Amino acid sequence: MGFFRTLAVIGAVLFSQLSTADLVIEVTDWVKDPTKIAIVPFRHKGAAIDQDMAAVVAADLARSGQFEALPRDAMYSSPSAADEVHFRDWRALGVDYLLIGRSSATKKRVNLEYELFDVHRQKSLIKSRVGNLNGQERAIAHKVSDSVYQKLTGIAGAFSTRMLYVSVQNNQANQQLYRLILADADGARARAILKSSEPILSPSWSPDGKQIAYVSFESSRPAIYRQVVATGEREKLTNFRGLNSAPSWSPDGKRLAMVLSKDGNPELYVMEVATRKLKRITRNSAIDTEPSWLPDGKSLVFTSDRGGRPQIYRVNLLDGVTKRVTYVGAYNAKASLMADGKSMVMIHRDESGYHIAWQELATGRLIILTDSSLDESPSLSPNGSMLLYATKHQGRGVLAAVSLDGGVKFRLPSPSSDVREPAWSPN
Amino acid sequence: MKNKLMSVSTSIIKKSVFLAIVVSFLAACASNQQQADADAAAAAEAAAAAEAVASGADDAESVEVSIDAAANLDSVFYFEYDQSSLTSAARAALDAQAAALRSGVSDVRLEGHADERGSREYNLALGERRAKAVADYLAIQGVSRSRIEVVSYGEERPVSLRSDESAYSLNRRVELK
Numbered sequence: 031m032g033f034f035r036t037l038a039v040i041g042a043v044l045f046s047q048l049s050t051a052d053l054v055i056e057v058t059d060w061v062k063d064p065t066k067i068a069i070v071p072f073r074h075k076g077a078a079i080d081q082d083m084a085a086v087v088a089a090d091l092a093r094s095g096q097f098e099a100l101p102r103d104a105m106y107s108s109p110s111a112a113d114e115v116h117f118r119d120w121r122a123l124g125v126d127y128l129l130i131g132r133s134s135a136t137k138k139r140v141n142l143e144y145e146l147f148d149v150h151r152q153k154s155l156i157k158s159r160v161g162n163l164n165g166q167e168r169a170i171a172h173k174v175s176d177s178v179y180q181k182l183t184g185i186a187g188a189f190s191t192r193m194l195y196v197s198v199q200n201n202q203a204n205q206q207l208y209r210l211i212l213a214d215a216d217g218a219r220a221r222a223i224l225k226s227s228e229p230i231l232s233p234s235w236s237p238d239g240k241q242i243a244y245v246s247f248e249s250s251r252p253a254i255y256r257q258v259v260a261t262g263e264r265e266k267l268t269n270f271r272g273l274n275s276a277p278s279w280s281p282d283g284k285r286l287a288m289v290l291s292k293d294g295n296p297e298l299y300v301m302e303v304a305t306r307k308l309k310r311i312t313r314n315s316a317i318d319t320e321p322s323w324l325p326d327g328k329s330l331v332f333t334s335d336r337g338g339r340p341q342i343y344r345v346n347l348l349d350g351v352t353k354r355v356t357y358v359g360a361y362n363a364k365a366s367l368m369a370d371g372k373s374m375v376m377i378h379r380d381e382s383g384y385h386i387a388w389q390e391l392a393t394g395r396l397i398i399l400t401d402s403s404l405d406e407s408p409s410l411s412p413n414g415s416m417l418l419y420a421t422k423h424q425g426r427g428v429l430a431a432v433s434l435d436g437g438v439k440f441r442l443p444s445p446s447s448d449v450r451e452p453a454w455s456p457n
Numbered sequence: 458m459k460n461k462l463m464s465v466s467t468s469i470i471k472k473s474v475f476l477a478i479v480v481s482f483l484a485a486c487a488s489n490q491q492q493a494d495a496d497a498a499a500a501a502e503a504a505a506a507a508e509a510v511a512s513g514a515d516d517a518e519s520v521e522v523s524i525d526a527a528a529n530l531d532s533v534f535y536f537e538y539d540q541s542s543l544t545s546a547a548r549a550a551l552d553a554q555a556a557a558l559r560s561g562v563s564d565v566r567l568e569g570h571a572d573e574r575g576s577r578e579y580n581l582a583l584g585e586r587r588a589k590a591v592a593d594y595l596a597i598q599g600v601s602r603s604r605i606e607v608v609s610y611g612e613e614r615p616v617s618l619r620s621d622e623s624a625y626s627l628n629r630r631v632e633l634k
Contacts, residue, residue: 206614229613231577251608252581273585273609276578289578295589296582317582333579339539340579364576377576384574404620406576422573422620451577 051446053217053429059439060095065126065182067091068100072131072142073110079135079167083142086171086216087129087178090189093216094179094416095438100125112145112154120149127155129178140164144174146181155181168218188411191215192455193418194233194242195429197222197447209447210244212259215411215454217442223262233453236279242453243267243277243286254288256303267306272296276320280327287311287321287330298332300347311345312352322366322374331355331374333363342376356389358396364407368414375399375408375417375434386419388434399432400439409454418442418452530554532633534591535626538572541586543594551591554633555598565600566634567591569609570616572625577611584609584631591631 069088091097100123109115110132120128131144141161148155160173169190176187197209208230213220224230228247235242243256252274257264268274272291279286286301290308298311298321312318316336323330324344331344342356342365356362361379368374371391378387378396383403389396400419407420416438418431423441427448430441442449531550534543543551558565569588571580588607596602617624 229610231581231611231613247610247613272607273581275581289582291582291585296585317579317586319582320576320578333576335539335579340575361575363579379575404574425618425620 051444052220053213053442053444053449055089055093055217055440055442057093057095057438057440059437060098061433061437064096064098066100066124067097067127067129067178067182068105068120068123068125069129070105070108070110070131071102072133072144073108074133074135076133076135077137077164079133079140079164081167081171083133083167083171083174084129084131086168087175090172090175090187090216091178093440095433095440096183112147115147117147117149117152125149127178127182129174131174135164138164140167140170142170142174146178168214172214172216185415186413188215188413188416188454191412191457192239193409194223194235194244194451194453194455195420195449196230196233196451197444197449198427199447211449223257223259231451232276233451234277234279235453235455237281237283237456239455239457241279241283243279245275245277254286256286267301267303278321278323280323281325282327285327287323289319289321298330298345311347311350320364324367325369325371331365331367333365342374355391357394358389362387366408366410368410370414375410377406377408386417386432397436399434399436400430402430405430407451409452411454412456418454420450420452530557534631534633536587536629536631538625538629539583541583541590543590547591548594551594552598555595555600558595558600558604559598564604564606565595566606566608568614568632568634569607569611570614570628570630570632571612572628573612573615573620574625577613581609581611581613584611587629588631591633 069084071084088099092099104123106119107116109130115128126149128147128149129144131142133140133142139161141159143159145154146156147153156177158177160170162170172189175189179187193213193215195211197211199207201207205227208226209222210224210230210233211220212223226246226248230244230246233242233244241256241258243254245252246255253269254267254274254277255264256267268290270290270292273289273296276289277286284303286303288299288301289296290299295315296317296319298318300309300311314336316334318332318334320333321330328348329344329346331342333340334343339360340363341354342362343352344355345352359378359380363377365374365376373388373390375386375388377384378398384405385398386400386405386408387396387398402421404422405419409418411417416431416433418429421428421430423443426443427450428441428443429449429452432439530553534547534550567588569584571583585607588609592605592607595605615628617627
C-alpha cells in the first residue's frame with residue numbers, strides 16, 4: 031500500500047481519434063430585439079457535400095443570440111444571385127438582412143460565393159468567396175458567419191474557433207472515464223484527444239492555438255503536460271511532489287504560470303517552457319493558485335486565501351508587489367483578464383451560490399452574469415463578447431455560455447456524459 | 458452511516474492475528490470519543506501483538522482467520538466547509554491509526570478531497586491542505602514523514618454525486634490508504 035507500490039493506472043492513457051457525442055446547443059436567453067436575417071439555402075452544383083452550409087450559418091448566428099433567422103418554409107423564393115433578389119418580398123417578411131450563396135465542389139475542394147444584402151437600403155454589404163477541402167464545409171460556413179457577424183455588429187466573429195473541455199462518464203462499476211475533448215465552438219466535430227481513467231483538468235491554450243497544457247492524474251498524482259494539438263505529441267512538464275496544477279500560457283507563448291506545492295504549500299511559479307527553468311513568484315503560507323496573465327505579460331492575477339477567504343490578488347512579476355483586487359463577497363476565485371486588461375471575469379459567491387461575475391479593475395465595479403448556483407471555470411471567447419463556463423443543470427455537469435452584456439445565454443449539454451472545464455481557443 | 462463508510466477503508470498493515478477480531482468488534486461499535494480511545498488502545502495492543510506473532514507465526518490456522526487489524530479503524534476523516542482543521546472525532550481515529558502505523562513498516566497515502574462548490578484548482582489546494590493536516594497530525598504522533606505521501610484530488614473524486622449539504626459533507630474528506 032502507499033508510496034513505493036506502483037498504484038495501478040487502470041487503463042492506459044491513450045490518444046484517440048474516436049468521435050464522441052457532440053454537445054447540443056440550447057439557447058435560453060436572447061437579446062430583446064434580435065436582428066432578423068434570412069439565410070437562403072445555398073445553391074449547389076458538382077460533387078456531393080456533407081453539410082448544409084446555410085443551415086450551419088443560420089445556427090451560428092442564432093446561437094449568438096443577436097440574430098433571429100427566418101425559417102426556410104416562410105421564404106417566398108430561393109435566390110442565389112443578386113439579380114434573383116426581390117427586396118420587397120423580404121421586406122414584407124420583416125427581414126433586415128439577406129444572405130444568399132452558391133457552392134460548387136469537386137471531390138477535393140468546395141467553394142462558396144456569398145453575398146449579404148441590407149434589405150431596407152437594397153444594398154450589397156459583402157460579396158465574397160471562401161473555399162476549403164471537401165469535407166470542411168462546416169469550416170467554410172463558420173467563416174461566412176464570422177464575416178457576416180463582423181459586418182453587422184462591428185465585432186470579430188468567433189464561429190471558427192474551437193474549445194477544449196473534459197467529459198466524464200461513469201461505467202456500471204462506478205469507474206470513471208475522463209476524456210479531454212476538442213470540438214468546434216458550436217460543439218460539433220467533437221473528438222477525444224486524451225483518455226484516462228484518472229482525472230484530467232485545467233486545459234489551457236497557448237496563445238497561437240497550436241499547443242495546450244493540462245493537468246492529468248494518469249500517474250496517480252497530478253502532473254502538468256504539454257501537447258501539440260495537430261499531432262498529439264506530448265510531454266510531461268512537471269511532476270513534483272505535491273500539487274502540479276493550473277497551467278496558464280503567457281501572452282508571448284514562451285512561459286507557463288503554474289502552481290506547485292513542492293516547497294511546502296501551493297505557490298505560483300513561472301516556467302520558461304524552452305528551458306523548463308522555474309521562477310517562484312509567491313511566498314506565503316496560504317493557498318495561492320489559479321494564475322492568469324495580464325495582457326502585457328508583466329503581471330498575474332491569482333486566487334489566494336491569505337486574507338482568510340479566497341480572493342483575487344495581482345502580483346507584478348518584476349518587483350513582486352502584490353495587491354488585493356476583490357473586496358466584494360467572501361469568495362472570489364479563478365479570475366481571467368479581458369483582452370484590454372481593464373476588467374476580468376471570475377467565480378463570485380453571493381447568498382444564492384457561485385456565479386460567474388465581471389469586475390472592472392480600476393473601480394471594483396462588479397456585475398454578476400449568471401444566475402445558476404454552481405458556476406465555475408469561466409473562459410472568454412477570443413473577441414471578448416461571450417464566455418463559456420461550467421455549471422450543473424438537472425444534476426448533470428454542462429457547459430453554458432453567456433454574453434458579457436448578460437443578454438444572451440445558451441447551454442451545451444452532452445447527451446451522454448458530465449462535461450466541465452471549457453477552454454475557448456484563442457483563434 | 459459510519460460503518461458503511463468504513464467499508465471503504467484500506468489496510469495499512471497486514472498481519473495475521475487473532476486479537477484483531479477484538480479490534481474489529483470494538484471498531485464496529487465505536488461512536489464516541491471514549492470508545493475511540495479504547496479503539497486506539499486496542500489497536501496499539503493488536504499491533505504490538507501482531508509484531509510478536511508475525512515473526513514465528515506460519516501455522517495454517519492463523520492464516521485462515523487472517524484479519525486486517527487496521528482495516529477496521531476509521532480511515533476517512535471529514536472536514537467543514539473551506540476548512541482543514543481536524544475534528545475531535547478525526548483526531549481520535551487518527552490516534553488509533555498512528556498507533557498502528559508506528560508499529561508497522563508500511564507506507565501510507567493520504568488522499569485529500571473537497572466538495573464541488575467553487576473553483577477546481579482552489580479545491581485541489583484545499584484537498585492538499587486537508588491531507589497535510591492529517592499528515593502533520595500523524596507526524597506529531599510519531600509516524601515518520603518519509604512514510605507519508607499526500608495527494609489531493611480536489612473535487613474530482615466525489616463519494617456522493619448529489620448537490621446538497623449531506624453530499625458535500627461526505628465529499629470533504631481525507632482518505633488514508
